[in-house]
Amino acid sequence: MNTIQSVLLSCRKVAVLVMGTAAIICSSTVMAAEAAHVLIIQDHRFQPAELVVPSGKKIKLSVENRDSTPEEFESHDLNREKVIAGKSTATIFVGPLAPGRYSFYGEFNEKTAQGVIVAQ
Numbered sequence: 001m002n003t004i005q006s007v008l009l010s011c012r013k014v015a016v017l018v019m020g021t022a023a024i025i026c027s028s029t030v031m032a033a034e035a036a037h038v039l040i041i042q043d044h045r046f047q048p049a050e051l052v053v054p055s056g057k058k059i060k061l062s063v064e065n066r067d068s069t070p071e072e073f074e075s076h077d078l079n080r081e082k083v084i085a086g087k088s089t090a091t092i093f094v095g096p097l098a099p100g101r102y103s104f105y106g107e108f109n110e111k112t113a114q115g116v117i118v119a120q
């Protein structure tokens with residue numbers, strides 16, 4: 001085996017080790033971070049209008065606006081506001097939340113876009 005082959009072989013071993021480490025890091029991250037809770041905006045309404053989430057955990061909300069017009073996710077209870085362009089998805093992190101009900105609404109269509117997050 002010449003030096004170049006030896007180096008290549010070492011590199012391959014390192015690469016495998018690095019990939020193994022990355023895989024371990026990835027899987028622990030997946031375990032720590034819960035899947036996103038999906039809220040859909042359609043016809044200026046939130047679906048579901050009542051979203052149940054676990055209390056005491058950081059919550060990732062994936063808010064998909066299927067309308068062609070922008071909407072603003074607004075919640076005084078959660079201290080969050082975020083504009084979501086039409087036909088796009090935004091991620092909003094909330095919590096960890098104490099058990100309870102946290103209302104939110106779409107500021108641009110407040111009459112119809114109403115919802116509540118229930119932490120339990």
Ligand SMILES: [Cu+2]
Pocket residue numbers: 034035037053054
């Ligand atoms: Cu969850």
